[in-house]
Amino acid sequence: MRLSTVILPVRRWSEGGRDRWQRAEQLGFHTAYTYDHLTWRPPFRDGPWFGALPTLTAAATATTRIRLGTMVTSPNFRHPVPLAKELLTLDDISEGRLTLGIGAGGSGFDATALGHAAWSTRERADRFGEFVPLLDRLLTEQEVSHDGTHYSAHEARSLPGCVQRPRIPFAVAATGPRGMRLAARHGQAWVTTGDPEANASGSPARSHEALARQIDRLEKTCADAGRDPSDLHRVLLTGFTPDRPLDSVEAFADFTGRHAELGFDELVLHWPLPDTPFESDPTVFEHAVTSQLP
DSSP: OEEEEEOOSOSOGGGTHHHHHHHHHHHTOSEEEEOOOSSOSTTTTTSOOOOHHHHHHHHHHHOSSSEEEEEEEOTTSOOHHHHHHHHHHHHHHTTSOEEEEEOOOOSSTTTTTTSSOOOOHHHHHHHHHHHHHHHHHHHHSSEEEEEOSSOEEEEEEOOSOOSSSSSOOEEEEOOSHHHHHHHHHHOSEEEEOOOHHHHHHTOHHHHHHHHHHHHHHHHHHHHHTTOOGGGSEEEEEOSSSSOOGGGOHHHHHHHHHHHHHHTOOEEEEEOOOTTSTTOOOHHHHHHHHHHHOO
């Protein structure tokens, strides 16, 4: 089981921001992710919030071993052509330590930041279905032209290419059939936060059952696509299911074991943030993590 963390970009780099990324490496986390938003839900909406890719670039220069990534990037305010160039550059600066978490995006937070109405669920899925394959091409081919419904590219060049070959790995966030097909075709990992209805029920047992059903659907989708399901990493972004894994070291060990049995091979924990939904005892957090790491 891999243990990773997500560090929300809410602190100035010189006022504790750098320290968190370096501490994540010291603790032995597999990957340190950050959210790729322009703004996020309350209580974060009216507070400091920094850009994901510049933050990851700074983290790449402040660390040497830990992998770095977005959790997740979406088409809400990204275009594949400039995004590919920025990712290629970050992969180079980090010396091949970058993972791209990518999803369809939502209807709130920064969905209207560029001045257009929030896209419907169907339009987000349509855009995501074009966004991912085009980004895949931009990161693997030297020159790409594309005339699509939502995105275009004209002789977009990606030289010298990614450090990681054939490209930066994609961790595709998806719960619906179209997204799972994209994960099966283009992803090196699949990401979920659980089932929203089961999460809202407040029952860890219901959440566990819903996650089992999601994994079953994912495996069937992989089989239909002619892909070995075991070839796709399964990532659970924690903090949204009804579980409370960071109440104690013992609770975390139980949580980790139960979700490993489901088939997850990476758990992502939010770095503790006081007075937010991700508040937890930093001492318990560090002890829980180090007790489960190899």
